[in-house]
Amino acid sequence: MKIIVCVKQVPDTNEVKIDPVKGTLIREGVPSILNPDDANALEEALKLKDTYDDVVVDVISMGPPQATYMLRECLAMGADNAYLLSDRAFGGADTCATSTTLAEGIKKIGDYDIIFAGRQAIDGDTAQVGPQVAQRLDIPVVTYVQGFKIENGKAIVNRMMEDGYEEIEVAMPCLLTAVNELNVPRYMSVNGIVTAYEKEIKVWNHDDLQLDPKDCGLNASPTQVFRSFTPPAKGKGEIVSGTEEEVARNLVNKLKEKHII
Amino acid sequence: MAVKVINDKCRGCKLCVKACPFDAITMVGKLAEIQSACTACGVCIEKCPFDAIIREESDEVKDLSAYHGVWVFAEQRENKLMSVVIELLGEGRRLADEIGTELCAVLCGNHVDSLAQELIGYGADKVYIANSPILEKYRTDAYTEVIYDAIVEYKPEIVLLGATHIGRDLGPCLAVKADTGLTADCTRLEIDPEDKKIKQTRPAFGGNLMATIICPNHRPQMSTVRPGVMDKAVFDENRKGEVIPLQVKITEDDVRTKILNIVKTAGEMVSLTDADIIVSGGMGLGSKEGFDKLKELADVLGGTIAASRAAVDAGWIDHSYQVGQTGTTVKPQIYFACGISGAIQHIAGMQNSGLIIAINKDENAPIFEVADYGIVGDLHKMLPAITEAVRKELESK
Ligand SMILES: Cc1cc2nc3c(=O)[nH]c(=O)nc-3n(C[C@H](O)[C@H](O)[C@H](O)COP(=O)(O)OP(=O)(O)OC[C@H]3O[C@@H](n4cnc5c(N)ncnc54)[C@H](O)[C@@H]3O)c2cc1C
Ligand SMILES: Nc1ncnc2c1ncn2[C@@H]1O[C@H](COP(=O)(O)O)[C@@H](O)[C@H]1O
Numbered sequence: 319m320k321i322i323v324c325v326k327q328v329p330d331t332n333e334v335k336i337d338p339v340k341g342t343l344i345r346e347g348v349p350s351i352l353n354p355d356d357a358n359a360l361e362e363a364l365k366l367k368d369t370y371d372d373v374v375v376d377v378i379s380m381g382p383p384q385a386t387y388m389l390r391e392c393l394a395m396g397a398d399n400a401y402l403l404s405d406r407a408f409g410g411a412d413t414c415a416t417s418t419t420l421a422e423g424i425k426k427i428g429d430y431d432i433i434f435a436g437r438q439a440i441d442g443d444t445a446q447v448g449p450q451v452a453q454r455l456d457i458p459v460v461t462y463v464q465g466f467k468i469e470n471g472k473a474i475v476n477r478m479m480e481d482g483y484e485e486i487e488v489a490m491p492c493l494l495t496a497v498n499e500l501n502v503p504r505y506m507s508v509n510g511i512v513t514a515y516e517k518e519i520k521v522w523n524h525d526d527l528q529l530d531p532k533d534c535g536l537n538a539s540p541t542q543v544f545r546s547f548t549p550p551a552k553g554k555g556e557i558v559s560g561t562e563e564e565v566a567r568n569l570v571n572k573l574k575e576k577h578i579i
Numbered sequence: 580m581a582v583k584v585i586n587d588k589c590r591g592c593k594l595c596v597k598a599c600p601f602d603a604i605t606m607v608g609k610l611a612e613i614q615s616a617c618t619a620c621g622v623c624i625e626k627c628p629f630d631a632i633i634r635e636e637s638d639e640v641k642d643l644s645a646y647h648g649v650w651v652f653a654e655q656r657e658n659k660l661m662s663v664v665i666e667l668l669g670e671g672r673r674l675a676d677e678i679g680t681e682l683c684a685v686l687c688g689n690h691v692d693s694l695a696q697e698l699i700g701y702g703a704d705k706v707y708i709a710n711s712p713i714l715e716k717y718r719t720d721a722y723t724e725v726i727y728d729a730i731v732e733y734k735p736e737i738v739l740l741g742a743t744h745i746g747r748d749l750g751p752c753l754a755v756k757a758d759t760g761l762t763a764d765c766t767r768l769e770i771d772p773e774d775k776k777i778k779q780t781r782p783a784f785g786g787n788l789m790a791t792i793i794c795p796n797h798r799p800q801m802s803t804v805r806p807g808v809m810d811k812a813v814f815d816e817n818r819k820g821e822v823i824p825l826q827v828k829i830t831e832d833d834v835r836t837k838i839l840n841i842v843k844t845a846g847e848m849v850s851l852t853d854a855d856i857i858v859s860g861g862m863g864l865g866s867k868e869g870f871d872k873l874k875e876l877a878d879v880l881g882g883t884i885a886a887s888r889a890a891v892d893a894g895w896i897d898h899s900y901q902v903g904q905t906g907t908t909v910k911p912q913i914y915f916a917c918g919i920s921g922a923i924q925h926i927a928g929m930q931n932s933g934l935i936i937a938i939n940k941d942e943n944a945p946i947f948e949v950a951d952y953g954i955v956g957d958l959h960k961m962l963p964a965i966t967e968a969v970r971k972e973l974e975s976k
Pocket of ligand 1 (some may be wrong): 332440862864887888890918919920921923924925941956959
C-alpha cells in the first residue's frame with residue numbers, strides 16, 4: 319500500500335507578533351515549522367505503516383528550497399521518500415494553482431492508495447488545497463477527518479461536524495484531510511534523524527512535471543491579493559480592580575447603563 | 580498581477596525584506612529580489628521609500644458579461660436552513676443591489692420545497708432547487724455535481740457559501756470544477772463601485788494580517804463567509820419570488836462516499852452565533868468544574884457558555900463550544916472572557932462583540948487590549964460575586 323502525505327512548511331503564526339507602534343508584522347525570529355494539521359496527516363500514515371507490512375509513506379511538498387528542512391523532519395519521523403516541487407514558476411500560487419502543481423507531482427509519484435493532507439495550513443487557513451487536489455485527481459475526498467480505519471479494502475472515517483461527527487465509508491484511492499483530533503503526532507527518532515540525512519530528497523521543477531509555466535503559480539491563480547493590512551487595534555478599555563463586591567456592583571451599573579439588565 | 584523590483588530605483592535599504600510577511604524578498608548583491616514565496620500581497624510596495632517596487636498588471640481581459648446574479652448556497656441540515664444562510668441572504672441582498680442584479684438561492688436536499696418560500700421571504704428573487712434522495716444528506720460528489728451543472732447553465736457572477744464544515748468542503752470542489760478562484764473564510768465583502776467586482780477581505784496569518792482578495796478574470800467569483808459575521812436578512816412573508824427546479828443527472832453509483840452513521844455529541848447544535856450573551860472560559864478556570872461557575876452567570880443573564888481552544892483541548896468541554904479562528908466566530912451583545920489570555924486566534928473570533936468584559940488575574944494579559952471592561956482579579960472569587968449582584972438586581976425589578 320502506498321500513502322502520499324501533502325505537507326507544507328509554514329511560519330509559526332503563534333510566534334508572529336504585531337509591532338504595537340507601527341502596526342506591522344514582526345517576522346524576525348519566527349521559526350518555520352511543519353504545518354500542525356499535516357503532522358497529524360503524516361502520523362496517520364505512519365500508524366498504517368506500523369500496523370501493516372509493505373506500507374510505503376511518501377511526503378510531498380510544494381515550496382521554496384528551504385522546505386527540505388521540513389521534509390527531512392518528516393523523513394526522521396518515519397516517512398520513506400520525500401519530494402519537493404520547487405520552481406520560481408510555482409511562486410505566488412493561490413489554492414487553485416497549488417492544487418494543480420501538487421496533483422501533477424502526485425500523478426508522477428503514482429500508484430497511491432490514500433492521500434492524506436492537513437485540514438488547513440496555519441498561514442492561510444483556507445482548507446482548500448486538500449479537496450482541490452482530490453478534484454484534480456478525480457478521486458473522492460473526505461475533509462475534517464478525526465477518525466480513520468481500513469475495513470475490507472475501504473476506508474471508514476469519522477468526519478468532524480459542528481455538532482458531532484459522521485461515519486463515512488469511502489472507496490480507495492481517496493484523499494482525506496486530517497484535523498488535530500485525529501491523533502498525536504510522534505517525534506522524530508534518533509535513528510530516523512540519522513537515516514533522514516542519508517536520504518535524497520527529490521526536487522522537481524515545472525519541466526519534470528510537464529507543466530507549462532503559464533499553468534503554474536501566480537499565472538494560474540484566479541485570485542489575487544489586492545491589498546493587505548494589519549487589522550486596526552481596538553482601543554483599550556477601562557480597567558478596574560477592587561474587592562469582589564465593588565467590582566460586581568460596578569459591573570452591574572455598567573450593564574444597567576447599557577440596558578442589558 | 581505580480582510584484583517586481585525596478586532595479587534602477589532600488590537602493591538596497593532592505594526595508595522591504597523586513598516588511599515582507601512571507602519572507603519572500605532576499606538581497607542579491609545590493610538589490611532586493613522577489614522570490615517564489617511571493618503572494619503579491621503588496622506590503623513591500625507601500626514600505627519602499629523609493630517607489631522601486633511595483634505591481635505588474637496583466638493585460639489579458641476576458642469577456643465575463645454572460646455572468647449575472649448573486650447566488651447563495653442554501654445549506655440545510657435535516658430540512659432546516661443553517662443560520663449562516665440567512666446572514667448570506669442579508670449580505671447577498673446588499674451586494675446584488677449595489678451591482679444592480681438579482682439575488683438567488685441554490686437549495687439541495689430531499690423534499691425541501693417548503694424551504695424555498697422561506698428563502699424568498701429572506702430576500703431571494705429566485706430559488707434554484709434540486710430535490711432527490713441522493714441529496715438528502717450532504718455528500719461532496721453529489722452536491723458538487725448538481726450545483727456545478729447549475730452554475731454552467733445559469734452563470735452566476737458571485738457565489739457565496741457559509742464557511743461551515745460543509746461549505747468549506749463543497750466550495751473548493753466547485754471552484755476547481757468551474758475553473759475559478761475561491762476566497763476562504765471572508766469577514767467582509769464589498770463591491771468596487773467602478774467595475775462592480777467583489778472585494779473579499781479575510782484574515783490571514785492567524786488573524787495577524789488582513790488580506791483583500793479579488794478574482795478579476797474568472798467567474799463566478801466565489802467566497803466562503805464565516806458564520807456569525809454578516810447581519811441577518813429580515814423576513815418578509817409577502818415577498819414574491821420564482822422557484823426553478825434543477826435537474827439531478829447523477830445516480831447513487833456516481834457518489835463515491837456512503838454515510839454509515841451520524842453521531843451527535845453536542846446534545847443539540849450549540850448556537851453560539853445566535854447568542855446575545857456569551858460567558859466564555861479558558862485555562863484560568865482550572866478544571867472542568869470551573870464551567871459550572873460560568874454556567875451560573877450565563878443562566879442568570881440568559882446567555883450561553885463558550886470556551887477557548889486550550890479549555891477544549893484539555894477535555895473540559897466539547898469542541899462545538901470553542902470560540903476563535905478554528906472555532907466559532909461570535910458577535911454577541913456581551914462577551915465575558917474569564918481566565919482567557921487573549922491569544923490572537925481567540926481574539927479573531929470574538930473581537931466584534933458589543934461589550935467585552937474580561938476577568939484575568941494577570942494585568943498584562945493581552946485580552947485586556949480588546950476588553951471594554953477589564954477586571955483584574957481571581958475569577959473564582961469575581962464570578963460568584965458578579966452572579967450574585969446580577970441576580971439581586973434582577974430580583975429587585
Ligand atoms: C492554528 C491555531 C488555531 C487556534 N485556534 C484557536 C481558536 O479558535 N480559539 C482559541 O481560543 N484558541 C485557538 N488557538 C490557541 C491559542 O493560541 C491559545 O493557545 C488559546 O486561546 C489559549 O487559551 P487560554 O486563554 O484559555 O489559555 P492560557 O493562554 O493558558 O491562558 C489562561 C489565562 O487565565 C488566566 N488565569 C489563570 N488563573 C486565573 C484565575 N484564577 N482567575 C483569573 N484569571 C486566571 C491567566 O492569567 C491566563 O491569562 C489556536 C492556536 C493555533 C496554533
Ligand atoms: N505548498 C503545499 N505543499 C504541500 N501541501 C500543501 C501545500 N499547500 C497546502 N498543502 C496541503 O493542503 C492542506 C490545506 O492547506 P490550505 O488550503 O493552504 O489551508 C495543508 O494542510 C497541506 O496538507
